Amino acid sequence: MKNRNNLSEPFVRIAKRDDMSFGKRVLVRLVAILLSLAVSAVIIFAITKYNPVTVYVTMFQGALGTRTRVWSTLKEMFLLTCIAVGLAPAFKMRFWNIGAEGQVLVGGIVSAGCMIYLTGLPSVALFTIMIISSVLIGAIWGLIPALFKAKWNTNETLFTLMMNYVAIQFTSFVVSKWENPYGSNTVGIINQNTRIGWLPALFKQQYLLDLLMVIGLVIFMYIYLTKSKHGYEIAVVGESENTARYAGINVKKVFIRTMLISGGICGFAGFLAVSGVSHTISTSTAGGRGFTAIIVAWLAKFNTFTMILISLLLAFLDNGATEIASKCKLNDYASDMIIGVILFFILGSEFFINYKLIFREKTAKEGK
Amino acid sequence: MDSIISLIRAAVSFGTVIMFGSIGEIITEKSGNLNLGVPGIMYLGGIASLSGVYVYENATENPSSLVCVVIALLCAFIASALGGLIYAFLTITLRANQNVTGLTLTIFGSGVANFFGGSLNTLAGKFEQIAVPVTSAAFRAVFAPLANLGIVGQLVFSYGFMVYLAVIVAIATHFFLNHTRKGLNLRAVGESPATADAAGINVTKNKYLAICIGAGISGFGGTYYVMDYIKGTWANDGSIETLGWLAVALVIFTTWKSKNAIGGAYLFGILYWMYNYVPGLTRSSMEIFKMLPYVVTLVVLIIVSLKNSKEKQPPASLGQAYFREDR
Numbered sequence: 001m002k003n004r005n006n007l008s009e010p011f012v013r014i015a016k017r018d019d020m021s022f023g024k025r026v027l028v029r030l031v032a033i034l035l036s037l038a039v040s041a042v043i044i045f046a047i048t049k050y051n052p053v054t055v056y057v058t059m060f061q062g063a064l065g066t067r068t069r070v071w072s073t074l075k076e077m078f079l080l081t082c083i084a085v086g087l088a089p090a091f092k093m094r095f096w097n098i099g100a101e102g103q104v105l106v107g108g109i110v111s112a113g114c115m116i117y118l119t120g121l122p123s124v125a126l127f128t129i130m131i132i133s134s135v136l137i138g139a140i141w142g143l144i145p146a147l148f149k150a151k152w153n154t155n156e157t158l159f160t161l162m163m164n165y166v167a168i169q170f171t172s173f174v175v176s177k178w179e180n181p182y183g184s185n186t187v188g189i190i191n192q193n194t195r196i197g198w199l200p201a202l203f204k205q206q207y208l209l210d211l212l213m214v215i216g217l218v219i220f221m222y223i224y225l226t227k228s229k230h231g232y233e234i235a236v237v238g239e240s241e242n243t244a245r246y247a248g249i250n251v252k253k254v255f256i257r258t259m260l261i262s263g264g265i266c267g268f269a270g271f272l273a274v275s276g277v278s279h280t281i282s283t284s285t286a287g288g289r290g291f292t293a294i295i296v297a298w299l300a301k302f303n304t305f306t307m308i309l310i311s312l313l314l315a316f317l318d319n320g321a322t323e324i325a326s327k328c329k330l331n332d333y334a335s336d337m338i339i340g341v342i343l344f345f346i347l348g349s350e351f352f353i354n355y356k357l358i359f360r361e362k363t364a365k366e367g368k
Numbered sequence: 369m370d371s372i373i374s375l376i377r378a379a380v381s382f383g384t385v386i387m388f389g390s391i392g393e394i395i396t397e398k399s400g401n402l403n404l405g406v407p408g409i410m411y412l413g414g415i416a417s418l419s420g421v422y423v424y425e426n427a428t429e430n431p432s433s434l435v436c437v438v439i440a441l442l443c444a445f446i447a448s449a450l451g452g453l454i455y456a457f458l459t460i461t462l463r464a465n466q467n468v469t470g471l472t473l474t475i476f477g478s479g480v481a482n483f484f485g486g487s488l489n490t491l492a493g494k495f496e497q498i499a500v501p502v503t504s505a506a507f508r509a510v511f512a513p514l515a516n517l518g519i520v521g522q523l524v525f526s527y528g529f530m531v532y533l534a535v536i537v538a539i540a541t542h543f544f545l546n547h548t549r550k551g552l553n554l555r556a557v558g559e560s561p562a563t564a565d566a567a568g569i570n571v572t573k574n575k576y577l578a579i580c581i582g583a584g585i586s587g588f589g590g591t592y593y594v595m596d597y598i599k600g601t602w603a604n605d606g607s608i609e610t611l612g613w614l615a616v617a618l619v620i621f622t623t624w625k626s627k628n629a630i631g632g633a634y635l636f637g638i639l640y641w642m643y644n645y646v647p648g649l650t651r652s653s654m655e656i657f658k659m660l661p662y663v664v665t666l667v668v669l670i671i672v673s674l675k676n677s678k679e680k681q682p683p684a685s686l687g688q689a690y691f692r693e694d695r
Contacts, residue, residue, distance in 0.1 A: 014693065096467055096687075098404075154673035155682060157402065157467060158620050162669070165613060165662040172655035291471050298468045333482035333604070340476025344454060347469055351462035 013358045025353050032349035033313075036342040043341070044324075044334075055324055062323020063316045075207050075277060076315035077308070078214040082272060083293035084300065084307040085214075085221045086265030089258045090142075091294075092225060092302045094238045095149070097259065099160030100266045101290025102167030103141045105283075107134035107270025109174050112281035115190045115274070116178060126196070131271055138267015139260045141167065146259035150252035164290070171283045178281075187280050199276040210276040217265065218304045225302060234258055266290070295343060299350075314339060373522055375645045379637030380531060385410075385593045387534045387633035389615025391541050392586030394626050396452075397619060398545060399578035400558040400685040401459060404470030406586050407612025408477020409451045413587020414594040414608055415481035416447030421503040422488060433506035440503055440591055448587025449580040451477055456579040460572055463689055478609055481590075485602035497601055504600025507592075530592045534633075537585060541626040554578055558683035561690035571690055589615060614640075617665040623672060623680040636661045 020028075041052030048055075063073045083100050090097040114130045121129070141163060148154035180188045191198065199209050225231040237244045237254050244251050273285050292314060300306035321335025389410050396403045403409075420443035425431045455473050458464040488498055507528045514525035545551040556564040557574045565571050590608055594600065618636060622628035643649055643657035672680045 016693070098467065098471075148670060148673070152670070152673045152676075154670055155686075157687065158616075158669055159666065161404075161613065162617060162662045162666045165610075165617075166659055166666075169655050169659040169662070172658070173652050176650075176652040176655060288475075292475070294471055295468050298465055333479050333486060336475050336479025337483050338479075340472055340479050343472040344458065344469075344476065347458055347464040347472065348462045350464060355463070 011359065014355050015358055016354065017356045018354075020353055028349050028352050029346065032345040033342060036345035039345070040338045040341050043337070058324050058327050059317075059320030062321075063319040065323075069319065071205070071207055073312075073315045073319045074211060076318060077311045078207070078211050079269060079273060079277065080289055080293050080296055080311035080314060081304075081307050082214045082217060082269040083266055083289055084296040084311065085217050085304050086262050086269060087293055087297040088221055088262075088300075088302045088304060088307070089225060089231075089234055090262040091297050092238050093234045093254065093258050095146070095255060095259065095262075096157040097142065097145075097160050097262055098157055098294060099141065099145065099163045099263075099290070100269075100293055101286045101288070102160070102164035103138040103263045103266035104270040104273060104286040104290050105164075105167040105171050106141050107138040107267030108274040108281050108285045109171060109270075110134045110137045110267075111271045111274040112178070112187065112190060113174070115196060115279075119191065119194070119196045123196070127199075127275075130275060131268065134267045134271040135264040136267070138270060139264035142259040142263020142266065143256065146256050150255045168283050171281065171285070175282055186282060189279050190281075191279070198279055199272075207276065210272050213272070217268075218308060221265075222304045225304070230254075230257070299343075299346060313342075317342065371645050373519065375638060375641055376523055376634075377526070378641045378644075379634050380527060381597055382637035382640055383633030383635075384527075384531045384534045385589045385597060385611050386615040386618050386636060387538060387629050388530075388589030388592060389586045389612055390618035390622065390629050390633070391534070391538055391626050392448075392582040392584065392589075393616060393619045394582075394622070394624055394629065395541060395545075395554075395585065396579050396582035397624060397686055398554055398558045398683055399575045399582075400561060400683050400688065400690065401456075401575060401579055402466050402470065402687040403452070403455055403473070403579065403583070404467055404616065405451065405455050405473025405477065405583075406470075406615050407609040408474035409448045409583045409586045410590035410593070410612045410615070411477040411481035411608050412451045412590065413444040413448040413584075414590030415484050415602075416587070417441065417444040417591040418498070418500065418594050418600075418602060419443070419484060419488060421500045422498060425500050425502055431502045433502060433509075436500075436503035437506050440507070440595060441588070444587045444591040445584040448590070449584040451587075452580040452583025453576075455583070456576050459689065460575050460579075463691065466687055466689065474609070474612070478606075481608070482604050486604050488602070500595075500600040504595050507595035508599070528592075528596045530588070530596060533588075534592075535630055537588075538626045538630050541585075545626065555683070558685060561685055562692075565690075565692060571692075586615070614661060617662060620672075620682075621665050621668050623668070624682060639664060 037056070041055070044050065044055050045052050062069065064070050083104060086103070087097055087100055110133045111130050114126065114133065118126055118129065142160075145154070145156050145159040145163060148159060149156045175187055176185065178187045179185055201208070225234065233244070233249050233254050236247060236249060237251055241251050244254070270285070274281055278285060296307050296310045296314065299310050317339050318335050321338050322332040325332035325334045389406050392409070393403060393406050417440035420439045421436050424436065424439050451473060454476075455469055458469045459466050485498075507530065509528060510526050515521045517525065545555060553564065553569045554574050556567070556569060557571050557578075561571045564574075589611070593608060593611065594602065614636060618629060618632050621632045621636070639660040640658065642660065643654040646657065649657065
């Protein structure tokens, strides 16, 4: 009997909690990041025998050392943030839009196409057409899986994943159509001399306009998700489709509307990547950001302002690790490795925010 | 005729890479976990076998082929299973989101693999292209008497041993999942973990094992790619990642049945390489042709959801975490 009592109470139990204070939540995440940096330091030391502190100083210089580097880090940040903002409404609805990579690419293709074929237009008209068409094509790319999900409950994770590769092949197709110079298999910098279709510099800062537009999107999406009726419907559908139906929400309509917005913003990110940043189109225009942004959006818990912080962290790591790699004559894939380690730790730390461990009381008196 | 033979041969080699990847993922998904880390796991399998063998071949005077093969497979399995273990620990024990954790594993795996693949020589103090000639030869060795049997020999018997291993693993997995008690338990966990739990099946243990073993098998895809497909070297061109996503697509195409992976993988191979054999294609229309495997997968995905037949659905709890306390 005594034995059975012991058996029935496990050594540790797990219980949900939602009472952790803001400060504590920040603390848990900071501890996670510090731990992951320590683990990465051990790995770096084991491989390179460099002093980890020097390595992290190098990293800091690489990401923020000069004005150009700061802007390069900011550039990476706003691209990631823009895509993550696009994903936020879909994820809040528990619609797994893994297809951002493809939605960004089709937006980029259309922008590049406008830059190549519509050189005769006045710039206001050109930009209007570019933005509208890239948002539209991104929205269509997001709409297709949403339609199938709404009508036949087709698995959207796998559907959007496949749409990425259709988009990637389509990009290869247009790259070989538009290649310049012939035979190079790249499009090259479009309108290098005329700069037609390049987003203009603001106060001599090439990326400032892009940055401001993304910040505008961040604010818009925050308000849309937390203050509007649409945002409320998205939240209800995300919590439970049945509840939403019971409350009289047209779930199919919400699916479709939200994916139009989600895909549209990702298409806009494609416009930014082409017209605002690279001025060319290739299969690496999205460069895996569509996938990384998924992680950003999820970790930020759909709070668009937090997305800026997480994107900044990732952009910082990316540029920093590239610098380490070139200083230590290693290749810059080291950054992916370090980012992987850090994300593992952050993902793991969420557990300690959402759950608490209850250990077995040491002496449970009998007869109680 | 020659071109048809060479297309089929290319398709079989190509198919073998993604067959390993998708069999591993089928086992994983049968436990109810959608692991989007397959590309990362295949990367880990590829680089682990390459590094292990590289060290061995450079340390010994006359490396033995058998030892090389054993080291390659063992390293690949251990490294990939460890990758799977990270994913399993985060998603099962720490209850992290499956999609996000899987994608992180892909970033991590491709980072580790390309990092070591690109700097293995620098680290070893050498400057030429990485090569593991003995191992690669062992992986690509064919049984000559059968391989010389004319067309049949060319089509069926002229591959390295892993091509046949993949088919055996596919059939063995099918047998395990459908004709053994343990396989039934695993499928029960994937369909309805709460029911399985109530029936006394250890959900956590089943998920952990399925994910780690599944990851180990997926990793062999990377090994085959590195040792046989690109002949024992390393290329930082991201092709393993593309192949990894195709392996995920193949899981859908097979409607979660590993025996269908054999034909499906070769069909994907034919679809993928077809552009080389269709006359009169320009370089740009070739790119459209390469879309075929993904488009076909999309069509299958749509038909499966449209028909809504019980036999062809994904495991019911796929992608959802199971917490006993959630009631």
